[in-house]
Amino acid sequence: MPAPLTSEMLEANRARSAAERAAIDASCRGPVLAFAVSAVFWLLMGSVLALIASIKLHSPYFLTGSAELTFGRVRMAHLQAVGIGWASLATVAAALWQMCRLSRAELIYPKILYLACALWNVGTLLAVFGIIFGDGQSVEWLDAPRYAPPFFIAALGIVVAWVVAVFRRRREPHVYVTQWYILGAVFWFPWMYLVTVFMIFWAPATGVVQPIVNWWFGHNTLGLWFTPVAVGTAYYLIPKIIGRPIHSYYLSIIGFWALALFYSWAGMHHLIGGPIPGWLASASTVGSMMMLIPVLAVAINHHMTMRGHFHRLRYSPALRFTVFGAIAYTAVSVQGSFEALKDFSEVAHFTHYTVAHAHLGAYGFVTMIYFGLFYYMIPRLTGREWASPLLIRVHFWCAAVGITVYFVALSIGGWWQGRMMNNPDVPFGKIVTYLLPYLFTRSVAGVLLTVGHLAFAVSFIMNLAGWGKRRSGGPTFFVEPGG
């Protein structure tokens, strides 16, 4: 901001910006809230399915006798509910709102987006209940029955068109790092989804080409759909909340392009040791190790931005969730790079260690950042502050302790599971018995996470119902900058 502005001019600028932001938020209000509410609904559904699946793994007689609730089906339905339901819908909400905010452009024709939201929900409903009633496809991440993808494709088409349209109508000449990530994500995801649905379902490729395409998609869903939008969200929220610009523009450029190039090559590490050409696994091991570059670039950038402001974690719920997520991003990515090494994969592959890793990524990182975003974004859309700090506190601690317990328990159990499976002198039954306490601990963690989600949902419903105090307009922070 140029120096010679008088205080009255500054004041006028502030008021104008505040009015502009309010107008943008008003244009987003309906559709973004629709996506957010649906996301939270599927988060709850996914939590219930997760608990059922988890309990069944240590207590096999739990809900036995029902084909609909057999482990395999519930496991598939859980992934659809949280992956295609919760995380993807939250990604869309995040992409739409932040793109409008950062482009300084209103959402046009917002009503069409209700259609996209409805299509997405119908698709997810068909996916989850289709699987429960016996149409699961056993293609990891793509278990939805064949009648569901057309709904996702149509919904995705609308969302992508709207994000790009908002970007093209931008009034702000500078394109912020979050916008790069969102543009990348909305470009990559439809591409990989269409290719994969085509090559696995519509014109099935031969033999192992299917799992190859499957893991190219599965890994990129996390890497080039959730990750860019979630990392972009951290790039947006951290400076916004603490009131200072991002540490280094150049680091953010390195982080973005290195992610775009290397993440897309990492997927085949899910098939190390499998019946695929050796060069494919090697290429992905290289891609996975190179991921250290963008991850460390983002980690340094976020850390340096936060430096001197960590005390604000005490006050700001949005910041606390976001910073937890950003730290988990670094942790899970560094772990993931090493898991792609042959000697590491040899033990960790086929075990609960990988399950722990996946949840640290999808929950500790992506979900926690989206919680942070929701705590920041929802009041700006509804015009109401959160009614109960206690509920937010319950949510945070249940989520943080839950995912930590989950991760630690399954990582330890999974590691020894892998070591024992690699020793043919250890009978299989001994491994199964050894894992029981770890699997039970995972269920306890699952209960904690679910309690947190309930607290979050109650908070959200109270906010929508107008229980919080009214926001007084203008740019408000949980803690005023400099205060």
Place this chain on the structure above:
Amino acid sequence: MDRGMVIFLGALLTFSSSWLGLVLFPFWQLGGEKPYQKDETDDPYPVPLQGLALAGQKVYQNNGCMYCHTQQVRSERFGNWWDANGEQRTGADIRRSYGQRRTVSRDYIYDNPTMLGTMRTGPDLANIGVRNPSAPWHHTHLLNPRSANAWSIMPSFAFFYTREKVVGSRSDKALSLGREWTVNPGYRWKPSAKEWDALLAAQGPALAAQVGLDPASAEGKKQLLDYWLTTPEEDYQVVPNADGDALVAYLLALRKAEVPLPEAKE
């Protein structure tokens, strides 16, 4: 980076590289693989699934079996452990009899969907049709895995079975399991103390005479119960339904990594 075109072109180029490298190139490299025949007289391997086994593949798929069972055997280079003499050895998958060799892409050319799996909550099934070719065993195991292995955490697949009254003679397909597994399929059943007393009053002496136990003593009563639970039900039988038959046919047809292939040396 304030220009949309730069971001678009960069995103296009970076992602194209992986699309070409990880998807299209393998598609081209592996898409045309043919079955293997050592010479004209040799049977081709692999062969497509047919009939009941093909229907069973769908049952396996729709119930998410692959989320606990892989169908891939890792090579001799994978899976290392220290044996009793403190020597490091490798090749755990093959030592566990998951296959005679590693699996390679050609093993899967007729699989659709190709369910390699990523998780071994249960053992690998690539060659289960060779490792355990007994259909009756698979049926009793599917009805309630605890009937075969007390430690098992596998779900009971009782919904692939029907418990019905025996009309005329017992069906050939009836599972030969004690009544503890068949009275309430999917669970392990035991009569309540009252039911057991009533039963003993009615047929205790005859039963006791069969095995030479004394139902009057507490110990004898308990042993008699344990024995009685392992005997089959007289009037009822449990038989597989169409899904159960199909699934077992599919399991028995899983015979990967048993025929040698020239490309699977290690």
